[in-house]
Amino acid sequence: MLGAALVLVLVFRRLGLGAVLGYLVAGALIGPQGLGLVGDAQEKLGIAELGIALLLFLVGLELSPERLWRLRRDIFGFGLAQVVLCGIALALFVYLATGLSAAAAIAIGLPLALSSTAQVLPMLESAGRLRTPFGERAFSVLLFQDLSIVPLITIVAALSRAPVPADAPPGWLLGLSTLGAIAALVLAGRYVLNPLFRLIGGLGERELFVAAGLFAVLGSAAAMQALGLSAALGAFIAGVMLADSPYRHELEADVDPFRSILLGLFFIAVGMLLDLGAIMARPLLVLTIATGLIAIKTAVIGLLARGFGMAWRQALGMGLLLSQGGEFGFVLFAQAQAALLIAPEAASLFSAVVTLSMASTPFLMMLGRRFREAPADRTDLAGPQADGARAIVVGWGRFGQTVGQMLAAQGLSVTMIDRKASQIDTSIAFGVKVYFGDGTRLDLLRLAGAADAQLILFCVDGGQLDAAQMQVIAHAFPRAQIFVRAFDRRQMMRLHDAPIAGAVREVYESAIAMARGAMAALEIDADEIDRAERHYRDVDGRRLAEQARTGDIHAADDMMIRMDGSDAVATAAAPIPAESG
Secondary structure, three states: OHHHHHHHHHHHHHOOOOHHHHHHHHHHHHOOOOOOOOOOHHHHHHHHOHHHHHHHHHHHHOOOHHHHHHOHHHHHHHHHHHHHHHHHHHHHHHHHHHOOOHHHHHHHHHHHOOOOHHHHHHHHHHOOOOOOHHHHHHHHHHHHHHHOHHHHHHHHHHHOOOOOOOOOOOHHHHHHHHHHHHHHHHHHHHHHHHHHHHHHHHHOOHHHHHHHHHHHHHHHHHHHHHOOOOHHHHHHHHHHHOOOOOOHHHHHHHHHHHHHHHHHHHHHHHHHHOOHHHHHHOHHHHHHHHHHHHHHHHHHHHHHHHHOOOOHHHHHHHHHHOOOOOOHHHHHHHHHHHOOOOOHHHHHHHHHHHHHHHHHHHHHHHHHOOOOOOOOOOHHHOOOOOOOOEEEEEOOOHHHHHHHHHHHHOOOEEEEEEOOHHHHHHHHHOOOOOEEOOOOOHHHHHHOOOOOOOEEEEOOOOOOOOHHHHHHHHHHOOOOEEEEEEOOHHHHHHOOOOOOOEEEEOOHHHHHHHHHHHHHHOOOOHHHHHHHHHHHHHHHHHHHHHHHHHOOOOOOHHHOOOOOHHHHHHHHHOOOOHHHO
């Protein structure tokens, strides 16, 4: 599966058709309907659906409860209208196109109203549009679609022709179970997960942090699934509960690789499930229904978006973006089949329609790109003095606090990162938000916004940073100017050729300040004090350059200002080179 994905995704990305289509074709090629190299697609789909849960968890981490409240109109207004109106229109279309019963048409039409969260969100994220107004509105609709899984399952159950088990819970009890499960997850996030991450962060064991992050996602998803609810919804709620946590960026960095590979496997499994026999048996019907699905959803969503205040170009782009069928359609078709509403052949036929519509999405995105708004220019990146300028301070100890507060005093927005849980607890006591994580990791820096930052300031102690690390970071984030706190002279030598804007020895300036104060206490003339400082800086700078060039800490020892009193006075009185200032 991974080998086929590696080859075909590379090919499809080179052709500009997107990774998702490459995964789908890879699955169809190696699956039971293709070369038959891999079987049991349904079981693999069940495992790979964990990728959807991880995706919703990461989305939840980006959405604090306050932000969700701000999106409430789009979620419960636009989202509700989209599911209801698209569901009715598609049910009527299926009824007229296939001659199925009204109950069967409803059981198929409602699932077709859902779009592919697993496909749309990564596309928005890779295009840098997820946090734009357009992206937030699309996400709001997708979120309501995920929330609607429970009502849709209830509707299918109400239409069921199968005998009702004696122990089956009524619909109202399922609704109460949903609310209770959500409340339990909220409480667990506040009173269990955050203390757990604080404890693990204090131990400094990254492997435990990865395990705890996956436990949070999979535990919440399993709890919801055990109640017959959406596992992805449980993972999303866990993410929202941790959105304001100082451990958010570290969790994102640790969980994201699992999300990426499992989502890829999910689309491969979907491709393996593609019933080529059903398509070949009635190709015209499959193409007609798939085309009708895309056209109806594009029209309905576009009109709704226009009604919710979007410009017509953006509204049409929104319709094209959400026009495909979704992965939860496979689940609901299985429910409808178990309820004796549709035959297995119909379930296979409409699963093929959903897969075909998902495969068409990259082409629709190329068509719709001209309709969607271009990403807004970042006015906050004009210069260091611009309003809303951004800086990332790595290390929130004594040094980093001073740097961060001075930048904030100038009006720059600052993101703070520290890997010590105790330091984060202290900052919280003073009302300062510091994120937990290793700020030297590229993935964590990227999640913290380093790609758009103007400044990255490494204020960590210990002298562990060197020119090679700075080279990698500077290459990854070319917009940012990098500054480094150096522990001592040896680290300054290691940073000599680094592509950074500046490095500061942590005790250098404070030692010079004390020497100036001492000379002032002896009533030495201020001009003489300035002369001594300039001379020291010049000698020290030339020594450091020679030491860095040779890699020898003892290089240029003859330049040192000796501690013999008369020699020091004579040296200090010597002429100062013009460039020494």
